[in-house]
Amino acid sequence: MADPLIIKICGIKTIDMLDAAIEAGADMVGFMHFMRSPRHVSIEDLALLISAARGKVQSCVVLVNPDNSCVAEVAALGPDWIQLHGPETPHRVEAIRAEAGVEIMKALPIGTAEDVAQVAAFAKVADRILLDAKPPKGADRPGGLGESFDWSLLKALDPSIPFMLSGGLKPDNVADAIRDVAPLGVDVSSGVERAPGEKDKRLIETFIRNVRAAS
Numbered sequence: 001m002a003d004p005l006i007i008k009i010c011g012i013k014t015i016d017m018l019d020a021a022i023e024a025g026a027d028m029v030g031f032m033h034f035m036r037s038p039r040h041v042s043i044e045d046l047a048l049l050i051s052a053a054r055g056k057v058q059s060c061v062v063l064v065n066p067d068n069s070c071v072a073e074v075a076a077l078g079p080d081w082i083q084l085h086g087p088e089t090p091h092r093v094e095a096i097r098a099e100a101g102v103e104i105m106k107a108l109p110i111g112t113a114e115d116v117a118q119v120a121a122f123a124k125v126a127d128r129i130l131l132d133a134k135p136p137k138g139a140d141r142p143g144g145l146g147e148s149f150d151w152s153l154l155k156a157l158d159p160s161i162p163f164m165l166s167g168g169l170k171p172d173n174v175a176d177a178i179r180d181v182a183p184l185g186v187d188v189s190s191g192v193e194r195a196p197g198e199k200d201k202r203l204i205e206t207f208i209r210n211v212r213a214a215s
């Protein structure tokens with residue numbers, strides 16, 4: 001039997017919602033550390049959330065083009081993963097991975113066939129690849145916009161590269177995504193919120209139930 005899909009609930013800000021995601025069966029949770037995000041959490045809150053997650057669920061801190069001091073400060077809190085969600089090059093991903101000493105997930109924006117062609121270079125230097133929608137021009141952040149992309153573009157991806165899928169996933173479309181794309185896992189933020197930055201326990205439960213039913 002195939003391994004169960006990895007489910008990541010991203011953009012968690014409170015211990016209550018962390019507990020709800022764990023109880024609903026999430027495998028990973030994501031905490032944003034990016035000031036322009038409605039899901040941003042401070043270093044102090046990251047410390048509390050990471051330590052509350054330890055041993056119960058994999059924790060992942062999402063950073064956007066971080067400098068070395070930010071990487072060191074976050075890595076010192078002991079998350080399982082750091083997700084790089086900015087314009088980091090393969091060389092920079094490799095350097096951050098060496099510096100942080102934690103697993104690195106590299107998020108890549110997909111909007112064209114050229115974007116798909118870039119994935120292989122990142123797969124060589126990151127522990128995991130996350131494919132997300134390309135943000136529209138002028139967007140104030142590179143992710144967490146609830147936008148999906150044309151999944152058929154992924155037919156051109158080397159099938160030996162495992163990846164997680166994100167971008168506009170929600171309870172109603174996640175089964176279609178799993179069927180069309182066959183990802184290693186799925187990652188959701190906006191799709192389990194009642195307003196930007198406000199997670200909804202029921203939507204988290206429904207999302208996870210729908211993933212498990214489809215896989």
Ligand SMILES: O=C(O)c1ccccc1N[C@@H]1O[C@H](COP(=O)(O)O)[C@@H](O)[C@H]1O
Pocket residue numbers: 010011030032034036037038039062064085132141142143144145146147166167168169187188189190191
């Ligand atoms: O959530 C954000 O505000 C965010 C900001 C900057 C980079 C990434 C961000 N979120 C990540 O984007 C994907 C997709 O999110 P969505 O489900 O489409 O809302 C996911 O990994 C979020 O954690």
